[in-house]
Amino acid sequence: MKDTANIMIVLETKNLTKQFGGLTAVNAVSMTLYKGDVMGLIGPNGAGKTTFINAITGLNPPTSGDVIFFGENTTGLPPEKMCRKGISRTFQIPSPFPKMSAIESVMTATVFGNPPGTIKDPVAHSRKMLEFVEFPMSEDVISEQLNTVQLKRLDLARALASNPKVLFMDEMASGLSEGELLDIMKIIRKITGQGISILMVEHIMQLIMAVCNRLLCIQFGTKIAEGPKDEVANDPKVTKAYLGSNTDEKNKAEELVAEDN
Numbered sequence: 001m002k003d004t005a006n007i008m009i010v011l012e013t014k015n016l017t018k019q020f021g022g023l024t025a026v027n028a029v030s031m032t033l034y035k036g037d038v039m040g041l042i043g044p045n046g047a048g049k050t051t052f053i054n055a056i057t058g059l060n061p062p063t064s065g066d067v068i069f070f071g072e073n074t075t076g077l078p079p080e081k082m083c084r085k086g087i088s089r090t091f092q093i094p095s096p097f098p099k100m101s102a103i104e105s106v107m108t109a110t111v112f113g114n115p116p117g118t119i120k121d122p123v124a125h126s127r128k129m130l131e132f133v134e135f136p137m138s139e140d141v142i143s144e145q146l147n148t149v150q151l152k153r154l155d156l157a158r159a160l161a162s163n164p165k166v167l168f169m170d171e172m173a174s175g176l177s178e179g180e181l182l183d184i185m186k187i188i189r190k191i192t193g194q195g196i197s198i199l200m201v202e203h204i205m206q207l208i209m210a211v212c213n214r215l216l217c218i219q220f221g222t223k224i225a226e227g228p229k230d231e232v233a234n235d236p237k238v239t240k241a242y243l244g245s246n247t248d249e250k251n252k253a254e255e256l257v258a259e260d261n
């Protein structure tokens with residue numbers, strides 16, 4: 001088990017709750033993200049995963065509870081302020097400005113996501129982001145012409161352009177082929193190599209088991225497990241709630257890890 005005693009905490013939630021009318025989508029979830037973590041946020045469809053990250057990042061502020069980012073209480077701050085503080089995210093369904101080119105889309109994040117004057121050459125910085133995520137098209141391609149895989153790369157470049165300390169990735173791997181999954185794994189490792197901690201909402205166990213060190217599992221908005229990857233993945237509560245007896249998925253995960261090594 002990972003000894004977390006001396007590892008810096010970058011993000012905590014304390015009893016974070018989000019209600020939509022009578023529905024409690026996130027119910028008093030407390031969790032800790034440590035520096036260097038790639039934490040997988042797992043749970044069945046509708047468990048509250050996206051609502052949880054929306055509540056942290058300010059897109060849909062929490063009803064109650066606290067968000068502590070590098071020791072500062074940032075609960076309820078809007079997304080642009082959270083972004084400037086160092087939390088960035090990708091979206092399950094990326095929606096860039098349709099008529100902008102790829103480089104222009106990234107430049108909006110470069111310019112608005114960093115404190116004024118800190119990026120001397122926004123074009124060069126944005127180009128570097130596209131290269132970093134191995135964007136497979138010309139930087140001049142118009143966003144509305146991109147397919148889902150290309151849009152996800154663009155969204156990742158956009159999220160990285162604000163120089164985050166923590167990156168949330170919402171279902172980055174859905175719809176990817178096995179080859180593309182391997183590419184994404186490499187990119188995730190490059191991101192952590194930059195000192196960025198990651199919280200990723202993901203259903204694809206292959207990817208989770210290959211890149212995450214810790215997992216957080218929620219069901220019906222409530223945390224049912226948090227801890228080292230193998231412990232959580234083998235927790236009977238998690239298996240019952242989510243992984244089930246899906247041996248196919250587990251076997252595929254093991255194969256992919258072997259291939260990646």
Ligand SMILES: Nc1ncnc2c1ncn2[C@@H]1O[C@H](COP(=O)(O)OP(=O)(O)OP(=O)(O)O)[C@@H](O)[C@H]1O
Nearest residue numbers: 020023024025043044045046047048049050051052
């Ligand atoms: N804006 C909203 N208004 C009302 N209910 C919402 C809203 N957003 C989410 N919900 C509800 O909150 C619950 C949690 O949804 P959420 O999208 O967070 O789940 P999820 O775990 O991310 O699901 P999935 O894995 O399918 O993406 C669901 O019952 C959903 O219908």
